[in-house]
Amino acid sequence: MVEIIITEKFSVASDFAKALGVKQKFDGYFKNEQTIITWAVGHLVELWEPEDYDPNLKKWRIETLPVIPERFKYKPISKTYKQFNIIKSLLDNDNIDRVVIATDAGREGEVIARTILLESGFTDKERIFRFWTSQALVPEVVRKNMNELKPLSHYDRLWRAGYYRQVADWLVGMNCTRMVTLRLRISGELFSVGRVQTAVLSLIVDRKRERDRFVPEIYWIIKVLFSNPKGKWTGYWFQDKKIEGSLDSVPDDLKNLHALKKKEDVDRILKKIKQSKSGVVKSIKKENKKEPPPFLFSLTDLQQEANKRFGFSAQITLDIAQTLYQDKKCLSYPRTDSRVLGTQNLDMVKNILSKLELTYQNMFFGVDSTKISLSNKRVFNDAKLTDHHALIPFKPLPPDATYQEHSIFNLVLSRFIAAFYPDCEFENTKVITELEGETFQTNGKVVIVDGWRAVYQEETQDSDKLNLDSKKRKKSSSDSLVSSGKAKHEEIVENIPALAKGDIANCEKIVPEEKKTTAPPDYTDSLILKDMTNPSKYVEEEEIKKLYRGDVGIGTQATRAQIIETLINRKYIERSGKKLIATEKGVFLVDILRKSPLTSVLTSPEETARWEMSLNTIALGEPPSDKNAIEAVTSSHEESNRNAIKNFGQIPATSFLAHIKEFVAKAVNELKLAKFDHVFKPSDLNRPTGKNSKPQELVKQSDKNLKSQEQSKESKKNLKKTNLPKPPLSDNCVCPLCGGNIIEGKKGYGCSNWRAENGNCRFVIWKEIMGKVLTEQHIQTLVSGKTTKLYVLRDAQGNKFKAKLKMVRKDNKNYSIEIIPESRDIIMSNQNVIQCLR
DNA sequence: GCAAGGTC
Numbered sequence: 001m002v003e004i005i006i007t008e009k010f011s012v013a014s015d016f017a018k019a020l021g022v023k024q025k026f027d028g029y030f031k032n033e034q035t036i037i038t039w040a041v042g043h044l045v046e047l048w049e050p051e052d053y054d055p056n057l058k059k060w061r062i063e064t065l066p067v068i069p070e071r072f073k074y075k076p077i078s079k080t081y082k083q084f085n086i087i088k089s090l091l092d093n094d095n096i097d098r099v100v101i102a103t104d105a106g107r108e109g110e111v112i113a114r115t116i117l118l119e120s121g122f123t124d125k126e127r128i129f130r131f132w133t134s135q136a137l138v139p140e141v142v143r144k145n146m147n148e149l150k151p152l153s154h155y156d157r158l159w160r161a162g163y164y165r166q167v168a169d170w171l172v173g174m175n176c177t178r179m180v181t182l183r184l185r186i187s188g189e190l191f192s193v194g195r196v197q198t199a200v201l202s203l204i205v206d207r208k209r210e211r212d213r214f215v216p217e218i219y220w221i222i223k224v225l226f227s228n229p230k231g232k233w234t235g236y237w238f239q240d241k242k243i244e245g246s247l248d249s250v251p252d253d254l255k256n257l258h259a260l261k262k263k264e265d266v267d268r269i270l271k272k273i274k275q276s277k278s279g280v281v282k283s284i285k286k287e288n289k290k291e292p293p294p295f296l297f298s299l300t301d302l303q304q305e306a307n308k309r310f311g312f313s314a315q316i317t318l319d320i321a322q323t324l325y326q327d328k329k330c331l332s333y334p335r336t337d338s339r340v341l342g343t344q345n346l347d348m349v350k351n352i353l354s355k356l357e358l359t360y361q362n363m364f365f366g367v368d369s370t371k372i373s374l375s376n377k378r379v380f381n382d383a384k385l386t387d388h389h390a391l392i393p394f395k396p397l398p399p400d401a402t403y404q405e406h407s408i409f410n411l412v413l414s415r416f417i418a419a420f421y422p423d424c425e426f427e428n429t430k431v432i433t434e435l436e437g438e439t440f441q442t443n444g445k446v447v448i449v450d451g452w453r454a455v456y457q458e459e460t461q462d463s464d465k466l467n468l469d470s471k472k473r474k475k476s477s478s479d480s481l482v483s484s485g486k487a488k489h490e491e492i493v494e495n496i497p498a499l500a501k502g503d504i505a506n507c508e509k510i511v512p513e514e515k516k517t518t519a520p521p522d523y524t525d526s527l528i529l530k531d532m533t534n535p536s537k538y539v540e541e542e543e544i545k546k547l548y549r550g551d552v553g554i555g556t557q558a559t560r561a562q563i564i565e566t567l568i569n570r571k572y573i574e575r576s577g578k579k580l581i582a583t584e585k586g587v588f589l590v591d592i593l594r595k596s597p598l599t600s601v602l603t604s605p606e607e608t609a610r611w612e613m614s615l616n617t618i619a620l621g622e623p624p625s626d627k628n629a630i631e632a633v634t635s636s637h638e639e640s641n642r643n644a645i646k647n648f649g650q651i652p653a654t655s656f657l658a659h660i661k662e663f664v665a666k667a668v669n670e671l672k673l674a675k676f677d678h679v680f681k682p683s684d685l686n687r688p689t690g691k692n693s694k695p696q697e698l699v700k701q702s703d704k705n706l707k708s709q710e711q712s713k714e715s716k717k718n719l720k721k722t723n724l725p726k727p728p729l730s731d732n733c734v735c736p737l738c739g740g741n742i743i744e745g746k747k748g749y750g751c752s753n754w755r756a757e758n759g760n761c762r763f764v765i766w767k768e769i770m771g772k773v774l775t776e777q778h779i780q781t782l783v784s785g786k787t788t789k790l791y792v793l794r795d796a797q798g799n800k801f802k803a804k805l806k807m808v809r810k811d812n813k814n815y816s817i818e819i820i821p822e823s824r825d826i827i828m829s830n831q832n833v834i835q836c837l838r
Numbered sequence: 839g840c841a842a843g844g845t846c
Contacts, residue, residue, distance in 0.1 A: 009844090009845060009846085010846090040845080041844085041845045041846070042843080042844030042846080043843065043845075044844095044845095046843095049840090060839075060840080079845095080846095103844095107843095108842095108843055111843080111844085112844065112845095162843090165842080165843080166843075168841095169841045169842045169843080170840095170841060170842085171841090172841070173840060173841025174840055174841070175840090176840090177839085177841075178839090178840060181839080181840080190840075192839090192840060193841085194840090194841045195842075196843095322845095322846070326846070335844085335845085555843090556843070556844090558843070558845085559842065559843060559844080562842090562843095563842085566841095
């Protein structure tokens with residue numbers, strides 16, 4: 001018997017070759033007497049372009065829209081044409097007894113295989129079988145599942161759902177992009193529109209609006225420093241009852257407790273408690289809590305974490321992970337949405353751990369070997385497995401790795417090892433102190449057992465730290481994203497003295513503090529990834545909310561980074577440090593689309609998520625078609641089935657395509673007829689987008705501008721080549737020694753008066769301090785004498801630690817950057833002080 | 839000049 005196995009990518013083909021003992025490798029396939037194993041490179045076949053159907057469609061014209069092909073056709077993708085031809089010629093052989101589809105176990109994997117077969121002209125379904133598993137492809141899994149091949153028809157519905165996804169995205173994208181661009185007719189400006197990119201853009205635009213509209217509200221909190229012979233503690237005034245006129249923009253857990261909106265209430269309370277010298281400890285509640293190690297990384301989780309910790313964009317993280325997987329072979333397949341491994345992976349994990357232990361011995365001291373077993377369901381869980389397992393390290397990082405690769409690898413490594421550590425155990429203490437009938441709350445947290453936190457520190461920069469209770473903490477961090485604003489309020493006290501109920505509480509100090517509510521944060525890569533992964537909060541209906549939990553998102557893990565970059569390339573959003581902020585162009589597009597009922601659907605994450613849901617229903621719930629699936633999706637049968645559907649609900653498979661076509665035709669017509677009262681001038685594109693943003697450099701594609709763009713690129717190049725001085729940093733960033741400008745040099749930021757004739761000032765701050773690369777913003781913070789945020793630094797041995805940086809004056813000619821470690825365990829030595837003066 | 843989905 002001769003069989004051909006087709007996988008989605010080379011690495012899988014190689015797994016199959018190993019498992020089945022097919023040793024000889026040819027150009028594009030492995031082969032022995034009975035078995036040929038070949039691979040795709042993702043999609044090898046794509047839908048025709050509009051101009052492939054009709055050359056007249058090459059030129060964009062309003063009159064030729066909408067483009068709705070009667071039958072959609074495919075063609076090989078030019079970049080991978082060679083591999084497609086290899087597969088095609090392998091299939092073009094009468095001796096083939098069976099073809100085994102072994103692409104990834106999912107909707108797109110199905111599309112990849114079916115379109116290759118379709119385009120190769122291999123239509124004999126009787127000879128096609130499906131290899132299907134979610135397990136990692138260790139030899140036993142490959143061999144076992146090769147003996148349990150499934151009939152192709154079991155997956156016809158999946159192929160149908162994938163096909164609908166493709167054509168629906170094509171119809172919306174091609175037609176709406178062309179129509180919007182043509183209707184707006186702004187010289188050279190492309191206004192792309194798509195199911196995913198437009199929904200994501202809307203989120204970012206809405207966030208900008210929210211922030212622009214936001215009016216901070218003033219409120220007060222009252223802190224009291226208590227003491228008794230046992231020690232000191234700080235209590236925060238609170239009241240259980242709702243206060244009249246409470247703040248809307250303060251989260252629920254704060255507004256009824258600590259925040260006081262009226263000054264007279266503050267004065268009244270202050271007057272009352274000032275009379276008293278001492279109060280009493282009214283109650284003490286202690287609770288012991290356990291916290292298991294975090295799940296292993298999915299790609300999106302890793303991207304979020306790397307963005308929070310290192311400021312890497314989603315794309316950078318994916319690129320680094322891809323290199324570590326593909327070239328350095330020390331990470332597993334990166335494009336995964338799974339956070340667990342399969343039970344079949346246990347032996348592999350044992351091998352990997354023993355390999356890693358030789359190199360990273362210092363991270364293994366607390367590993368609980370009983371957790372390296374199948375009873376550890378947070379790691380080994382077949383039920384939660386999707387087509388790839390979680391991201392894990394395979395072997396130690398080679399020594400030639402870059403700093404960035406080091407950062408990403410270490411994250412994955414420490415999360416992996418932490419998964420086999422014991423739980424973290426801590427004690428929460430809640431003290432209520434009473435003073436003149438007013439109540440004050442103190443929260444304390446004492447870690448009893450570090451557990452996994454000894455090797456993996458959690459980053460909490462993007463979420464707030466308001467509550468200690470993990471349930472509450474989750475709630476408050478998600479609330480902070482949807483509420484119109486929040487009150488920042490630190491109430492964590494690490495060490496509370498060993499108080500007892502009835503203890504005296506001397507009132508040492510009363511501190512009323514005026515605060516302002518803050519707007520919801522700008523999106524970052526991390527925050528937008530989170531909302532794309534889990535759009536359920538944009539869904540009102542409880543039933544659909546439930547269905548969305550985890551499964552349905554906006555975009556997929558493999559493309560989310562790309563979507564963010566597309567929005568930036570289109571100048572819909574711009575990056576400012578870590579922030580992603582909508583531009584005038586982005587705001588304008590969303591406004592245009594929201595003017596008409598159908599096109600506004602595209603700006604609604606709820607509607608687009610619902611759309612995905614319908615495709616899932618088709619993949620899972622529709623009765624199997626007795627037709628040949630390939631025929632079914634390419635026949636014109638559906639054309640006649642024109643059930644107009646008013647909204648996106650549960651759409652029967654048979655009318656999905658008809659519905660989409662109708663939707664697109666109507667949406668395009670809306671855009672065609674729409675009257676845009678606001679005439680958008682090209683000059684609008686160059687306007688600053690808001691109070692805090694810089695003017696955009698939106699370059700129009702006219703010849704003149706292109707030229708100037710080229711020129712500016714050229715001049716930048718020359719700048720580097722000739723080492724011309726760069727423009728100084730901002731006006732308020734001046735040399736503390738002589739008042740000169742701070743300019744960026746090759747290795748540091750220094751004083752512009754460095755020449756002898758200008759005073760020979762030697763002030764400089766090096767760009768890299770213990771592994772931390774400093775940007776202009778950091779320099780501004782340091783020069784202004786402020787302390788920076790907490791950063792991850794590295795000592796001379798390469799050990800990570802967290803510290804803040806601050807510039808301090810040593811004498812009248814010396815400044816130095818002091819490194820203030822987070823943990824007192826790190827001893828300050830002279831090494832921790834970097835001189836600013838050469 | 840257009841989408842989103844894979845892959846490298």
